[in-house]
Amino acid sequence: LTAKSSGPTIQAAIAAAVVTKPSPASAASGSPTAAGAASGSGGIAGVAAQASQSKGGFGISGSATSFRDRVDVSAKVEDLKKLKADNGVSLSALDEGVHIQVAGAGAVSLQDQGVGIAGAITVVDAVKTIAAEYLAGDGPSELNTNKLEILAKDRSTYVSLAAGLAASPTGKLAVSGSIAVAVSNTTVRAGVRGSSSSNRVSFSNTGMQLSVVSLNDASYVQIAGSIAYGGKMGVGAGLGVANITTKVQTQIKHVTSSAVQLGIITLSATNNLATNTVAAGVAASKGAAPAGAGVGMVAINVVSAATVVEFDDATLSSSGDVAVLAKDSLYVATGAGGLALTKGAAGVGVAIAVNVVQNADVDGTETGTLVKMVGSSLTSTGSNQLSLGANSDATLIAAAVGAAVGKTAGIAGSAAANRYRLKTNVDVDLSSELTGDNLTVIADQQSNQTAFAGALAGAFGGSDTGAFGASIALNLIDGETRVDYDGAISSAGSAIVQARSQQTLVTVGVGGAGSGNFALGGSIAVTELNGATTVNADPNVTAGSSNKAWNVNNLTVSAQEGSSVVSFAGTIGVASNVGIGAALGFVTSNRNVSTSISGDLTITTTGHAAITAGSQLPAGASANSEVTTAFNNLPDEAFADSDPATDDSGLSRTSTANSQIVNIGVAASGSRSNAFGFNQGKTSID
Numbered sequence: 105l106t107a108k109s110s111g112p113t114i115q116a117a118i119a120a121a122v123v124t125k126p127s128p129a130s131a132a133s134g135s136p137t138a139a140g141a142a143s144g145s146g147g148i149a150g151v152a153a154q155a156s157q158s159k160g161g162f163g164i165s166g167s168a169t170s171f172r173d174r175v176d177v178s179a180k181v182e183d184l185k186k187l188k189a190d191n192g193v194s195l196s197a198l199d200e201g202v203h204i205q206v207a208g209a210g211a212v213s214l215q216d217q218g219v220g221i222a223g224a225i226t227v228v229d230a231v232k233t234i235a236a237e238y239l240a241g242d243g244p245s246e247l248n249t250n251k252l253e254i255l256a257k258d259r260s261t262y263v264s265l266a267a268g269l270a271a272s273p274t275g276k277l278a279v280s281g282s283i284a285v286a287v288s289n290t291t292v293r294a295g296v297r298g299s300s301s302s303n304r305v306s307f308s309n310t311g312m313q314l315s316v317v318s319l320n321d322a323s324y325v326q327i328a329g330s331i332a333y334g335g336k337m338g339v340g341a342g343l344g345v346a347n348i349t350t351k352v353q354t355q356i357k358h359v360t361s362s363a364v365q366l367g368i369i370t371l372s373a374t375n376n377l378a379t380n381t382v383a384a385g386v387a388a389s390k391g392a393a394p395a396g397a398g399v400g401m402v403a404i405n406v407v408s409a410a411t412v413v414e415f416d417d418a419t420l421s422s423s424g425d426v427a428v429l430a431k432d433s434l435y436v437a438t439g440a441g442g443l444a445l446t447k448g449a450a451g452v453g454v455a456i457a458v459n460v461v462q463n464a465d466v467d468g469t470e471t472g473t474l475v476k477m478v479g480s481s482l483t484s485t486g487s488n489q490l491s492l493g494a495n496s497d498a499t500l501i502a503a504a505v506g507a508a509v510g511k512t513a514g515i516a517g518s519a520a521a522n523r524y525r526l527k528t529n530v531d532v533d534l535s536s537e538l539t540g541d542n543l544t545v546i547a548d549q550q551s552n553q554t555a556f557a558g559a560l561a562g563a564f565g566g567s568d569t570g571a572f573g574a575s576i577a578l579n580l581i582d583g584e585t586r587v588d589y590d591g592a593i594s595s596a597g598s599a600i601v602q603a604r605s606q607q608t609l610v611t612v613g614v615g616g617a618g619s620g621n622f623a624l625g626g627s628i629a630v631t632e633l634n635g636a637t638t639v640n641a642d643p644n645v646t647a648g649s650s651n652k653a654w655n656v657n658n659l660t661v662s663a664q665e666g667s668s669v670v671s672f673a674g675t676i677g678v679a680s681n682v683g684i685g686a687a688l689g690f691v692t693s694n695r696n697v698s699t700s701i702s703g704d705l706t707i708t709t710t711g712h713a714a715i716t717a718g719s720q721l722p723a724g725a726s727a728n729s730e731v732t733t734a735f736n737n738l739p740d741e742a743f744a745d746s747d748p749a750t751d752d753s754g755l756s757r758t759s760t761a762n763s764q765i766v767n768i769g770v771a772a773s774g775s776r777s778n779a780f781g782f783n784q785g786k787t788s789i790d
Contacts, residue, residue, distance in 0.1 A: 107179040107236075110200040115169045117206070121222075123161035123213040163213040163220045163272075169205045171262075173230035179256075183241025192251035197236040197294075199322075201260045203228070210269040211280075218275030220334070223282065226264040226326075230288040234258050240298040240305045240358070248308045256294040257319045262286060267329040268340075274391060278334035281341045284326040284381075289349040294318040294373075298358030301417055307361040311423070315370045318354045324379040330399070335391025337448070340399040342383040344438075349408040350377050351464055354430075356480075357416040365485065368424040375411040375432040375473075383455075384441040394448030396510060402456045403438040403504075409526065410464035410471040414478075415536075421483040426490045426540070428482070432473045432526070434498040436461055440518075444508040451510035453517075453561075457502040460523045472496070472527035472583065477536040477591065487597065490540030496528040496583070498551040505558045506575075511565035514572070514619065520557040521578035528583065532591045534643050534652065541597035549585040549605040549637070556612045557627075563619035567680070571619035574626035577673075579611045582634040590643040590703075593654040600660045605637040605695070607667040613687075615675040623679035625773075629671045629689045636696040639663045639717075642703040651706040658711040665697045665718065673785075674770040683775035689785040691767045765789075 179197040181187065211222040236256040238247065268280035294316050298304040307314070328342035354373040387399040411432045420426075440455035463470040475494045484490035506518040528549045532538070538545070561573035585605045593599050613627035639661055643652040673687040699717040707713070771783035 105179050105181065105194065106196040106198070107177050108198045108200065109175055109177050113171065113201065113203045115171060115205050117167040117169045118208045119165040119167040120210045121163040121165040121212070123163040123215055123218055125214050161213050161215040161218045163211040163218065165209040165211040166223045167207040167209045168225040169207045170227040171203055171205055171229070173203065173228070173232065175199055175232040177234045179236045180239060182239040184245050185243060186246040186248070189249040192253065193247070193249050194253045195236040195238065195255070197234045197256045199232060199234050199258045199260045203260070203262045205264045207266045213272040213275050216274050218272045220270040220272040220275070220278045222268040222270040222280045224266040224268045225283045226266045226285070228262050228264055228286040228288070230262070230290070232258070232290045233293070235293040237294065238296045238305060240303050242299065242303065244298065244303050245305050246308055247305060249312060250309055251313045252315070254294045254296065254316045256292050258290055258292050258322045261323045263325045265327045269331045271333045272335055273333060274335045276334065276336045277339070278332040279339045280330045280332040282328040282330050284328040284344045286324050286326050286346045286348070288324065290320065290322065291351045291353070292318045292320045293353045293355070295355035295357070296359050297355060301358055304358045304360050306363070307366060308364060310364040311367045313367040316354050316356065317370070318352045318373045319376065320350050320352045321376045324348060326381040328383045330385035332387045334389045336389060336393065337395045338387040338389045338397040340385035340387040342385045342401045344381040344383040344403040346379045346381050347406045348377065348379055349464055350375060351410045351466060352412070354413045355416070356418045357414070359418040359420070361420050365421045365423045367422065369420060369422045369426040371413055372427070372429045372431070373411050373413050375409055375434060377407070377409070378435040379405050379407060380437045381405050382439045386443045388445040390447050394446055396448045396450040396452070397444040397446035398452040399442040399444045400454045401440045401442040403440040404458045405436050405438050406460045407434060407436050408462050408464040409434060410466045411473045412466065412471060412476065414476045415480040415482070416478045418480040422488070423485050425488045426482055426484045428475055428492045429495065430473050430475045431495045432498055434461060436498065437501040438503070440504040442506050446510050448511060450513040450515065451508035452515045453506040453508035455504040455506040455518045457504040457520045459500045459502050459521070461498060461500060462525045463527055472529065475530045477532045479533065479535040481537040481539070484540035487541050489542045489544070490538060491544040492530055493544070493546045493548065494528050494530050495548045496526055496551050498524070498526065500524060500551070500553045502554070503556045507560045509562045512563060512568065513570050514561035514563040514617070516559040516561035516573040518557040518559045518575045520555040522553040522555050522580065524551060524553055524581045524583055526583045528585045530587045532589045534590045534645065536591035537594070538591070539594040541595055543593065543595045543599040545587060545589060545601045547585050547587045547603045549583065549607060552608045553579045553581065554610045555579050558614045559616070561617045566620050568621060569619040570622040571617040572624045573615045573617040575613045575615045576628040577611045577613040577630070579609045579631045581607065581609065581632060584635045585637045587639045589641045590652065592652050593656060595656040598658040598660070599656045601639055602660070602662050602664070603637050603639045604664045605667055609633065609667070609669045611671045613673045618678045621679055621681045623677040623682070624684045625675040625677035626686045627673045627675040627688070629673040631669050631671050631691045633667060633669060633693040633695055636698065637663050637665050639699045641701045641705060643705050645704040651704045654705065654707045656709050659707065659709050659713040661699055661701065662714070662716040663697050663699045665695055669693070669765045671767045676772040678774040680776050682778045683773040684780045685771040685773040686782040687769045687771040689767050689769045691765055691787045693765065693789045
């Protein structure tokens, strides 16, 4: 059973306006004096002749496109008492649409006092639900088949391009602007659900393979471009904005296979959403007496994401591998660039790029990347793997470059910022249980954030000139990585419960200025790494009930922090009279790392138990092959035993660091008279 939405949608709106100079012939034959004499003062011919001599014509153009997308793609089997299919059951819901919006505007005035104004806007507004589900209705439902495959997938693509071009090469003013906006709210849902604990979905075929997958693989591209060229002044502006909410959910609720053992079980929710927003513009002026040029470009992404696998009132047993995974691999990128060039008094170029990734609201709760078990049990027999994992592997890139060159003054500024607040959690409640000889529960944060801001300003008109170029780059990270495990564990082999953070942050700010008199170059790089990395087991049973039990051979419970921070602030100021360069770099890490086991819990191990936080093997730990393998598979072999005198690995490694902070600042200045350089770097770990 397949439901699919596909095919292209293309919209384009193009507008142009041109005001030309009158030809010499029309000017000669249409002089106001001659025309007035021939037709009387104020005659029609006289008015036409005067119009033909106009030097201040306006060329104005504008264009806009909008696309409203309301899609509900659904593949469901619902309210069947029994379904028997010897060769498998497949449910698929897919959105593969391609949507392209183009708005372009051009305005040109060729008159000596002319004005050219052009503007373009594109808007995308999408609300979508893609769902593939097997549902019980008013009664229980039995499914007898050798394979159940459920897939809900968004592979749609949205491309928006808005571009404005304005020119008045010998006139007064050219102004161009563009806006590209995308707003989307998408839910991708796959599941098997009964309607209640009395009306369950039951699997009755031994060895049935179960695959329930939800996937967002959509792509959004927003581009705002602007070019302005004026004789006296050129002004360009652009704004690109994406506000995307994405919820990817896989749910197993009121489901049982208690009478049989299934085969391989795969339950996953994956968020591969990609959004790219770019705003770029150039403004210039070069007339007989130019005044200046200015450009301002802003690109913003706001992504609210929830990636969830929920196991609620479900009992599944398997003779094969069991994998339960919630994974986000978001790609969120912004780029802003502005260049102002003028032979007039001042050039101003400003660029701003911002990314915000945050938790989405799911039923009134802020939710990020989550695997959740409520009143459920999962069993994998033999030596097969049973794994629960929540993994965040997002990539954020913010890049902004502003540049300006003027005769008297050049002013350039840029800002690039990433704000990341996504939670990564595994939550197993008091009434849930995992059973398997090779058991892993992990919350893993591996996101990467890069912020680059550059600014360059110049003024080269002589001794009475000044230039200012400054940039600021920000990486602000505040997302917890957490495992809360209050249920039971049974394993004749190894059980690993782990929270791990291995984020990579690169923050770069570069500023430069040069002029004949005064130049100030500045840069600021700020990195903040917050949020806890925690494993917590604290069951609280009701009075008179037995403690929760962890019966295992080898047990590893660990919280590990291995993030890497690189910060660079660099600047230069060069001028004949006064040159100043100032660079500031600030890195703050307030990340707590903890492992806590308490409450009504009884732990019984027949082998080795390791409880750790940080990256150090506990003193007196035995040489156990399973535990050694688990530790050695961690990045940089953080837990490996090593002799500092003979081994460059594990805790003794010096060639590369498992967790590091590098904070570099460079400030330079040059002048024939006065030069000042200032650099401050501060790193705080709390």
